[in-house]
Amino acid sequence: MNLLDNTINGIHILTIDAPQLDYAAADDFKLGVANRVHQGADRLILDMTQVNFMDSSGLGAVVACMKLVGDPKRLPLCNVAPPVLTLLKLTRMDQVFLVYPTVQAAVEALQP
C-alpha cells in the first residue's frame, strides 16, 4: 500500500496508490494516515481515484482514520469510484463522510 502526498493551499492531499482498499491493505493504510496525522496533518483529503474496490475492512480503516482526525469534515473523500460509493451507500457512510467529485472541489470546500 503506497500513499502519495501532495499539498494544495496548505491542505494535505493523500492519494491511495492501490486498486483495492481491502483486508490486506487496511492496516498499512491506517498506519500511513496515522503517521501523517502525527506529523501534524489536521485536514486530509483522501483522493480515491485509483481505488476501484473497498471491502468492510477497508471501510473500517477509513472510519478509523476519521476517528483519528476527530471529525469527518476533516477527512473528505474525492474521486470515489462507483463500487466504493455503493458500499458507502449500503452502510450509510455516505451520510457521514463528505464526498466530492474532484480534489479541487474538496479543496474549495475546505477553504475557510
Place this chain on the structure above:
Amino acid sequence: MNGRTSLLLVDDSPEIRLLLGHMLRTWGYEVLVAGGGYEAWDMIGREQPRIVIADWIMPDLDGLGLCKKIRDSVHPGYIYTILLTGRNDQESLIQGMNAGADDFIIKPVNLEGYNELKARLRAGERIIQLWQALQEQNRRQVELSDRLAIAHERLRRELETAGRMQRRLLPPGGSRVHGVSFEWLFIPSACVSGDMLSFFGIDENHAGFYCIDVAGHGIAASMLSASLNQLLTPEMDGRSPIKRRLPTEPYYAITPPVEVMAELNRKFQIDTQNFQYFTMVYALVNSPLRTLEISNAGMPYPIYLPRNDSAYFLGDGGFPVGIIEQARYESIKIQYGTGDRLFICSDGISECTNPGNEMFGSERILNFLNGTHAMSLSETLKELENVIKKWNGGGDFEDDVSILGIQFP
C-alpha cells in the same frame, strides 16, 4: 573437549613420527601416531582426529589411498588432510588433490619447512572451524524449522477444533420455527469464521433470525462472532437484547429489530484499541400476522424472492454496528406470502472473485435466485454453493461465505 585440536600423524618412519610428533605437540596439538595406512584408518574410526598428516609413500596403504578412504566415508566432523611428499611437481599435486587431500607439503627438514607446515596447519584449522560453525548453524536451522513445523501443526489443529466448535454454534439446517423453514450455507475462509447466523422461536407467535459478518476474518473476527452468538438468544437472561422480562403481563417484551441494533451499537462501539465492527441483519417474524420486520446494519441487501414473481433487493441498508455512536437504524415491514423466500448473503459471496479477478456481485446472486422457483430451498442453497465454488475456481475462499435461506409458510 580440552580445546586442543586432535591430529593423526601417519608415517612409516619411526624417526619422522618421533621428531615431527614432538614438534606438533609443542605447537599445541593432541597428537596420535600411526605407522601405516591401515593402522591409521583404524585410528581414524576410533579417535576421529580433526587433522590427518600422512606420508605419501607407505608400504601397505599409502597416503593417497588413505585420503581416498577418508573422503569416501562419512565422519561426524570434517577431517582435514595434508599429504607429506618428497616430490614437488604439478602432476603429483593434482593426483593428491583428486584423492581428496586438502593440502600438500614437502617433508620438512629445516626451520623454514617447519614454519610452513605450522602455517598450513593453522589455515587448515580455520577451515575446520568454518565447517564446524556451518554445521552448528545448519543444526540450529533444522531444529528451528522442526520446532516451527510442530508449532504450526499444533496451531492448525487448534484452529480446526475451534472451527468445529464454531460450527456447532450454528442451529441445524433444515429446521422449522413456527412453520418458517431455515437453511444455511457456511464456508469459513480459514478454519474459523467471522460470520455467524442463527434463528429461534421467541414466543409462540414470533420467530427471530440474524446474520452477522464481523469485518475482517480469522481468529479475532471469529471470537467476536462467537460471543455475539452467545449474547443473541431469546432467553431472558438480562443480557440478550432480544427479549426482555416485564413486571406485568405478559411478563416479557420482544424488542423491535431497530432497538436490537441500537443496543448492540451502543455495546460494541469501536475504540482505539479494538477496531472490530460488524454488519448484521436482524428480523422478526410474526406468524399469525404473517409479517416480517427486518433491519439491516450494513450487510449486503437481503434478496426477497416471491413465490410467483422476480427477486428483488430488500431495504436501503444501514450503518454497520459499532462505528457510529449516534447511528439510527431503520426497519421495513412486509407481508409475506406462502412459499416466498428470503436470502441473506455475507459479502464473501458478492465479493468472491473468479481467476480473472472479476467479482461475483450482488446482481449475479439475484439473477441466479430468479431461476430457482422450481427448486426446494435446500437445493437452491446447494446449487448456489456449486456456482460460487465454480466461480472461485476451487481452493479456499478469501473471505467467509455464509447464506441464510428462509421460506415462509
